Amino acid sequence: MSSSFVPRLLSRNLRQICKPRASLTPLNARRAASSKHSKGFVAPSNDDLIELRESVQEFCRREITPEFAQKVDQTNEFPNEMWKKFGDAGFLGITADADYGGLAMGYQAHCIVMEELSRASGSIALSYAAHSQLCINQLVLNGSQAQKEKYLPGLISGEKIGALAMSEHSAGSDVVSMKTTAKAVDGGYLLNGTKMWITNGPDAHHIIIYAKTTPEAGKNGITAFILNTSTPGFSVATKLDKLGMRGSNTGELILDNVFVPTSDTLGPLNKGVKVLMHGLDLERLVLSAGPLGLMQAALDLVLPYTHQRIQFGIPVAHNQLVQARLADMYTKYRASQAFTMSVAAAVDKSAAAGGDGEVRTQDCAGAILYSAERATEVALDAIQLMGGMGYMNEVPAGRILRDAKLYEIGAGTSEVRRMVIGRAFNKEWTRAG
Numbered sequence: 001m002s003s004s005f006v007p008r009l010l011s012r013n014l015r016q017i018c019k020p021r022a023s024l025t026p027l028n029a030r031r032a033a034s035s036k037h038s039k040g041f042v043a044p045s046n047d048d049l050i051e052l053r054e055s056v057q058e059f060c061r062r063e064i065t066p067e068f069a070q071k072v073d074q075t076n077e078f079p080n081e082m083w084k085k086f087g088d089a090g091f092l093g094i095t096a097d098a099d100y101g102g103l104a105m106g107y108q109a110h111c112i113v114m115e116e117l118s119r120a121s122g123s124i125a126l127s128y129a130a131h132s133q134l135c136i137n138q139l140v141l142n143g144s145q146a147q148k149e150k151y152l153p154g155l156i157s158g159e160k161i162g163a164l165a166m167s168e169h170s171a172g173s174d175v176v177s178m179k180t181t182a183k184a185v186d187g188g189y190l191l192n193g194t195k196m197w198i199t200n201g202p203d204a205h206h207i208i209i210y211a212k213t214t215p216e217a218g219k220n221g222i223t224a225f226i227l228n229t230s231t232p233g234f235s236v237a238t239k240l241d242k243l244g245m246r247g248s249n250t251g252e253l254i255l256d257n258v259f260v261p262t263s264d265t266l267g268p269l270n271k272g273v274k275v276l277m278h279g280l281d282l283e284r285l286v287l288s289a290g291p292l293g294l295m296q297a298a299l300d301l302v303l304p305y306t307h308q309r310i311q312f313g314i315p316v317a318h319n320q321l322v323q324a325r326l327a328d329m330y331t332k333y334r335a336s337q338a339f340t341m342s343v344a345a346a347v348d349k350s351a352a353a354g355g356d357g358e359v360r361t362q363d364c365a366g367a368i369l370y371s372a373e374r375a376t377e378v379a380l381d382a383i384q385l386m387g388g389m390g391y392m393n394e395v396p397a398g399r400i401l402r403d404a405k406l407y408e409i410g411a412g413t414s415e416v417r418r419m420v421i422g423r424a425f426n427k428e429w430t431r432a433g
């Protein structure tokens, strides 16, 4: 929380911190049974996670200053030089195998990186998550060895940019009603259709994309593919102009007879829904850390301001009404963080104990449902506590609010998350009955 801590590892690169993980001991190899975790996964210690958090904070102090974050919002342009910097710092392959350049640190670690990047810039962090979680982690979970060897090193080093495309104009919450088709041809598939609201879409080299291989089978006819955007027939119709998350480039994509070789089918034919849903739980978990960072950013702003701003001869923070609001903001942040990190710890710890990395749908959906709604409230409180200044674009309170609102919509809306949690209960109780 405190913005005045002194990191212990200022001069150390994250890759050095995590070096021992790259060499697999027999015990580690046994622990690597989880299908949700990378090959060399060992649950990180609390000290590992503290060091990681400090490294990300140090990176942000150097590379994503408040002025830089404001410029990204104003220009609405992602700073593409950031990918290589993320790669060099080791942030892009947090959940990926060491064999491909990853750190094999698991989901607690990924949540921490996401939280701290979001604290510096919501939009840069959203693009980061689309690349490192939606694209890279889907490859880690579902890719063949050949696919991992081909795609992961470039994505993890930051030379290539990744994205994931499932949504369409007419298929958002009801994503399995997608219309994009993949027709079998000699040696592969021809993809036709459009994809909407795709984060990193305008810049991506590789996109995990879902299309119907057997349209008449409905949701049981969807297959996932790895699409190379240099393939003829692929184009970006528009880079979209958004309320918030400005600088995270979002695009509408067009597929006009785009050939994808059979070797780039991700997971089994017609089993795309499994790939999609499997990825969505973990996507929600990692994305739930975005609102945490935004809540931290709001507190970073208002705690000093309300203690320095004098009205009626005293700091405004000395008024009980202001204290109550600050207390609520802080408590919402801490409660949300505890929720997210406890779910991430359960996923990591069960894998480290030789299990399959317990992923409970209701917990992943619950973590993002809760943190996203709290972040919007906390951002609104930040504006209120700063009075007229909070309403000015020279301070980031407004940007934090605009960025926070996305998390109630992207990766499934709050309504859909409630539905998903309710359905998970129905499934359990039907089974129990």
Ligand SMILES: Cc1cc2nc3c(=O)[nH]c(=O)nc-3n(C[C@H](O)[C@H](O)[C@H](O)COP(=O)(O)OP(=O)(O)OC[C@H]3O[C@@H](n4cnc5c(N)ncnc54)[C@H](O)[C@@H]3O)c2cc1C
Pocket (backbone or CB within 6 Å): 130, 163, 164, 165, 166, 167, 169, 171, 172, 173, 174, 196, 197, 198, 199, 200, 242, 245, 250, 406, 409, 410, 411, 412, 413, 414, 415, 416, 419
């Ligand atoms: C900035 C941004 C980035 C995104 N990035 C990506 C990306 O990288 N990849 C990708 O594939 N997609 C991406 N999306 C798309 C996102 O996942 C969808 O916008 C989201 O799933 C909601 O779908 P929709 O917009 O079609 O809303 P709709 O489905 O049209 O929903 C409209 C409203 O109706 C409600 N609603 C719908 N169905 C029900 C129901 N059954 N019960 C109750 N309420 C319901 C919704 O909750 C919502 O309030 C992104 C979106 C945004 C805004």
